[in-house]
Amino acid sequence: MNNYITFCGVVSIIGRSNVGKSTLINKLLGEKISITSCKSNTTRQCITGIYTEDQYQIIYLDTPGLNINNNKLPSNKNLQNLIKKIIKDVNLVILVIDGKHWTFDDELILNEISNITQHLIVVINKIDVIKNKIYLLPYIEFLSKKIRYLEIVPVSAKTGKNVNIILDIIKKQLPKNDHYYSKEHITTCSERFIASEIIREKLMRFFGEEIPYRSIVEIENFINKQNNYDINGVIIVRHNSQKKIIIGHKGNKIKIIGEQARLDMEKIFKTQVRLYLWVKVGSSVH
Ligand SMILES: Nc1nc2c(ncn2[C@@H]2O[C@H](COP(=O)(O)OP(=O)(O)OP(=O)(O)O)[C@@H](O)[C@H]2O)c(=O)[nH]1
Ligand SMILES: [Mg+2]
Structure with missing residues (x-):
């Protein structure tokens, strides 16, 4: 078994509040680890979810919503520092946005992460509530103009639609590494x-x-x-x-x-x- 190659890495899930980050991590894991609600600021501290399948191990970090206090603009130093902190030492970043509501906060966050060195996946979530999918095209075009090296995946974290595509992308990007955790571990939270x-x-x-x-x-x-x-x-x-x-x-x-x-x-x-x-x-x- 010595030549069995294993892959392991850390993936940070970020975005403004209420876009469905925690719903997504639960779907990616197939287990409910992180709490969700229709109110803002549901997640209050980073939650780890560990997914192990064969030679792959993915350590997801669900993060509290990045809420920008508009009163404090134009100083986005806080946002910058916060993002730096939550994507430090991770291998991939998933930015979740809400397919129905693109806000100024999303734009600020996108600008902040446009130069990150990690692989970036932008997840357009809640497509189950978008009746006409053509509505998504300008969105996708806008995003691909903003950032050159990224993947855009429209999903429904609620129904699970296209969530497997995210998993496939992550698997391809994971570095070769020993697994950090045994496969029974699904979280580091107590x-x-x-x-x-x-x-x-x-x-x-x-x-x-x-x-x-x-x-x-x-x-x-x-x-x-x-x-x-x-x-x-x-x-x-x-x-x-x-x-x-x-x-x-x-x-x-x-x-x-x-x-x-x-x-x-x-x-x-x-x-x-x-x-x-x-x-x-x-x-x-x-
Ligand atoms: N229709 C629909 N609703 C969704 C989807 N994903 C999440 N939601 C709903 O959106 C709301 C917010 O979801 P959360 O997963 O708590 O959002 P979050 O980004 O983790 O929010 P914070 O922890 O506050 O930052 C909840 O009511 C979810 O049920 C989706 O794909 N479709
Ligand atoms: Mg949350």
């Missing part, structure tokens, strides 16, 4: 962190403006009992009124959140989970 993220996802999906999107979820206990997990999660909010909203009438809301979170956890952890949730008013919320 199970405790993933549990807290899943609860946060349910909060973001379930509530509107009444619950601050920065609500904190802490896992107080994560106990593995003969391969079943007992997890205690605390949702920390700032006001008593928010606590009441989350709990709901006779606890009906927290019950649904707990149920949905538990089902997701069981899928990811591949074991039975007992999840206990409660809500606390605390001062640590930003």
